[in-house]
Amino acid sequence: MAWSLQNWLTHSTNQVCHTHPLSHFSCTPFQCCLLADYHWGCVCVLCRSVEGEAVEVQPLLSEESLKESLKKQLEFCFSRENLSKDLYLMSQMDSDQFVPIWTIASMEGVKLLTTDMDLILEVLRASPMVQVDEKGEKVRPNYKRCIIILREVPETTPVEEVEALFKSEKCPQVISVEFAHNNNWYITFQSDTDAQQLKRHYNSHSNWLIQ
Missing domain, CATH: 3.30.70.330 (RRM (RNA recognition motif) domain)
Incomplete structure (x- = not known):
């Protein structure tokens, strides 16, 4: 059954950006690729129209907005709150508490925002919450631990x-x-x-x- 994109987004995320009308597109949920910016409550969508052509129905995040969203997501990964629950991430740490950056880049919350390793590395290096190794290959939390x-x-x-x-x-x-x-x-x-x-x-x- 074909859904209107607006209807699918409403049911899927409740993060619809009303600045950009979407109701004139039709697709199944599996034909849509959703990139959501949960901090600003706005979504960016690539969808296949009824004719099957790929249509960008909403502009992507600005560079600064993307960096800010990525910063929040990356810092959340290394927050006390998340590390107390994310046993997989903790198990990936070496004896010096470092995790390969590609491991962080492969996490769903990060992949939704970007797959650009250079951008991820840039944001990690700029964050006071984490420490990147000299080679730019690994990262670890930058705070005391209990x-x-x-x-x-x-x-x-x-x-x-x-x-x-x-x-x-x-x-x-x-x-x-x-x-x-x-x-x-x-x-x-x-x-x-x-x-x-x-x-x-x-x-x-x-x-x-x-x-």
Whole structure:
């Protein structure tokens, strides 16, 4: 069944830009490619008309608007809020907390905005929330952390055994212990100071990572 583009957008995103009339186009949901700017509440759409020709029915974001949207999306990826839930992203970090930039570029929220690696790198380098390595290949969050990543501990390890590692009198109180991906466990403390204290206490363990 053919939907009007306006109707499909309303049902799909509720982010319709009323500045540009869209109702005179007709398509199925699978014939439309939607690029949404969720920060400004405006969408950019490429759609196939009834005749099958590709028609740009709305202008793309301005360069500055695109950079601002991309900055917000990239900083969100490395925010405390997201990292506390995004176990996949955390599992991709190396021992220095770096993630390959191509990993970030492949995330859906970023791909919706751009696939231009040069632009992504430019925005990352300009953000105070992240740090890009000298070669421009990897990026990591740029703030103190209260989560420790315990590496190379099999998923089959009982939670009680992992918790027992942190019951020393010198160990700060643990808030939570959670298994993630790739034999990584995430140990959350109440503060950055507590995590740093534990890091110093176990500084002989090469598989510790403050995150």
